[in-house]
Amino acid sequence: MSELDRRSLLKMGAAAIAGTVIGNGITLYSASAHAGEEQNASADTALEIPPKGKARWGMVIDNNKCTAQCTACTAACRTENNVPAFGDERYDGHWIRKVTLTPERGGPEKHLPLLCNHCEQPPCQHVCPVAATFTRHDGIVMIDKHRCIGCRYCMIACPYKARTFVFKETTEWTNRDVPKRSHGVVEKCTFCAHRIDQGKIPACVEACDKSGERAMIFGDLNNPESAIVKYIRAVATKGVREDLGLEPKVFYTGI
Amino acid sequence: MANMKTKFSAIGGNSAGFRLLVVMLGLLSLGGFWSAYMMYLHGHHITGMTNAIPWGFPIVMAVYLIGLSAGSLVLSALSSVFGRTEFKPLARISALLAALLLIGALMCIILDWGRPDRILVPFFSMNPRSMFSLNGMLYSAYIGICFVYLWAMFNNREKLVKLLGYTAVFWAVLVHSGTGAIFGFVGARELYSSPLLPPSFIAAALSSGTALMIMVLYGTFKLTGRALDDELIRRLGLYLAAFIVVVAYLVFIENVTRSYWPGNYAVQKFLLLSGNKYSLIFWIGMIGCGLLFPFVILANPATGKSVKWILFASALVVIGVLAERYIIVIPGQVMPMEMFPGYHIAGPFQDGRVIDYCISPMEILFGAGILSFVFFLYALGLKFFEMMPDKAVIDEGTAGEKK
Ligand code: SF4
Ligand code: SF4
Numbered sequence: 001m002s003e004l005d006r007r008s009l010l011k012m013g014a015a016a017i018a019g020t021v022i023g024n025g026i027t028l029y030s031a032s033a034h035a036g037e038e039q040n041a042s043a044d045t046a047l048e049i050p051p052k053g054k055a056r057w058g059m060v061i062d063n064n065k066c067t068a069q070c071t072a073c074t075a076a077c078r079t080e081n082n083v084p085a086f087g088d089e090r091y092d093g094h095w096i097r098k099v100t101l102t103p104e105r106g107g108p109e110k111h112l113p114l115l116c117n118h119c120e121q122p123p124c125q126h127v128c129p130v131a132a133t134f135t136r137h138d139g140i141v142m143i144d145k146h147r148c149i150g151c152r153y154c155m156i157a158c159p160y161k162a163r164t165f166v167f168k169e170t171t172e173w174t175n176r177d178v179p180k181r182s183h184g185v186v187e188k189c190t191f192c193a194h195r196i197d198q199g200k201i202p203a204c205v206e207a208c209d210k211s212g213e214r215a216m217i218f219g220d221l222n223n224p225e226s227a228i229v230k231y232i233r234a235v236a237t238k239g240v241r242e243d244l245g246l247e248p249k250v251f252y253t254g255i
Numbered sequence: 256m257a258n259m260k261t262k263f264s265a266i267g268g269n270s271a272g273f274r275l276l277v278v279m280l281g282l283l284s285l286g287g288f289w290s291a292y293m294m295y296l297h298g299h300h301i302t303g304m305t306n307a308i309p310w311g312f313p314i315v316m317a318v319y320l321i322g323l324s325a326g327s328l329v330l331s332a333l334s335s336v337f338g339r340t341e342f343k344p345l346a347r348i349s350a351l352l353a354a355l356l357l358i359g360a361l362m363c364i365i366l367d368w369g370r371p372d373r374i375l376v377p378f379f380s381m382n383p384r385s386m387f388s389l390n391g392m393l394y395s396a397y398i399g400i401c402f403v404y405l406w407a408m409f410n411n412r413e414k415l416v417k418l419l420g421y422t423a424v425f426w427a428v429l430v431h432s433g434t435g436a437i438f439g440f441v442g443a444r445e446l447y448s449s450p451l452l453p454p455s456f457i458a459a460a461l462s463s464g465t466a467l468m469i470m471v472l473y474g475t476f477k478l479t480g481r482a483l484d485d486e487l488i489r490r491l492g493l494y495l496a497a498f499i500v501v502v503a504y505l506v507f508i509e510n511v512t513r514s515y516w517p518g519n520y521a522v523q524k525f526l527l528l529s530g531n532k533y534s535l536i537f538w539i540g541m542i543g544c545g546l547l548f549p550f551v552i553l554a555n556p557a558t559g560k561s562v563k564w565i566l567f568a569s570a571l572v573v574i575g576v577l578a579e580r581y582i583i584v585i586p587g588q589v590m591p592m593e594m595f596p597g598y599h600i601a602g603p604f605q606d607g608r609v610i611d612y613c614i615s616p617m618e619i620l621f622g623a624g625i626l627s628f629v630f631f632l633y634a635l636g637l638k639f640f641e642m643m644p645d646k647a648v649i650d651e652g653t654a655g656e657k658k
Binding site for chain 2: 086088089090091092094097098099100101102103104105110114123126127128129130131132147148149150151152153155156157158159160161164165166167168169182183184185186240241244255
């Protein structure tokens, strides 16, 4: 801990010097937020895959860095996973979506992406009558699109609205590595399981890095040396509606 | 044991009126199947459902039909299980209707799936933790029990009839608790999650089922020109009044419990006081038609003894319970989910606002079609099997007391 503190202090000093350039109060936060990240900068682009059953993939989103206009993650996800957009908010698919939070008592707005939390206790999986929703050995909650009967009970049970139904047949198929879903089944974020299996980080995290915001950290929650674990140890993070006890694996700072 | 010596026969079914009825029901059923096919072909965007409201009118209909089915079955068991021999002539038709209504409910559920062509998947891939999966088993067994029960009645196996009657009542309770649990066990939504839902499902099932049977019995006997004792309708009316009281009590407790907690003020205000269509359906449909008006009619000695008034009260209950099912299924999805207390949330997934659900014509056709199909099969059942008693009158010497 003390080591981390010293590091943050150093960074804070640096930030204070660069403060005039970067502007507003966010600098302080981002300085400390980078503390864990920079130690393991290599973990950002390539993933170390532990033996089967050992990993618990998770994500941290620092929404002090996440800006209002940026749509890098949502756009990257759409292309990567062929998530349908019909131009109609009633039917558009969303694997990751940006929301705006306005404090009821006033204060600045917050912007952050919401996605499937890959809950450790996923109610969507509990209710699925045909066991089409299942948890992979590394904790990723997935849907078998060949088995899903489209009953939509999982959409009722998920408290995060992380799932969408394919309301119409889609024609666009941007990424051939990921199969399209026919209409009539439910889909959601897979943490880019196909990329993880190749040792790559999810498309949204990559896009966020490239955009320069660097608001997302992805990694193995079971590995004490991973950037994400170090970050979580150093900075207060919180899952959405942790009170429900589903143990979400996407954490946020600053909510 | 068969102290009333009721004779059962098939109806002639050759009159022009009967044929017209069957043809009309058949056409409506085809309309229902067509709408289901369209949903399958084009996707669910042709219905009123959206990503925010994934369950629409087909699910309301399914839950409704399941409820109606229980009431019929309990009526059928009145003679064998509860010793009310005067209801014995009605046992066969009510058991038939119970089975058909549940078949209709299952059809509503399956045809509403995004992929009804995967009908066989649930048989090979089950999830015993899912209330849907469990209910699938309960429903299938229930239909089976109804048919075996009918078979036993047809063959006058008195002992078996009694045994199956008990099984059927027990199973009906399971089926309806299970159906209530589909909603009651969902912890994510304030308006769903409630341990009272299973019992109130049973209570509403009994009231709507009895009400439907009163209407169906009266209609069937009138149209086939057979004698039905007014006293039977009056007694059913009394049961109906009693069931209404139980439903009213459960509805009261549930809403008082929810309204008492300050954290629920917003939700309850939306449902009860906002004057929007949901609160209108709640007060006029569910409370007015389903509970208050019919109870006043049935409890008032001036109207409670008149068959016409009892029929009217039954029609109100049948409509009112449909409103109740709607109130259970829809508003729980319409209200935004509290993901970030203390913040107002806005996003592309219709986040953070009340989302309106409008029943689409497609869904109305769907629901009406399946209901017609149930009665289409019912009419054919009466024609081809010995379902109908020659008469259903209370034999003053034997009624109520057992020999
Ligand atoms: S966030 Fe929703 S969809 Fe994702 S695992 Fe949790 S309950 Fe399931
Ligand atoms: S819609 Fe598909 S994934 Fe969801 S509960 Fe039904 S079968 Fe399972």
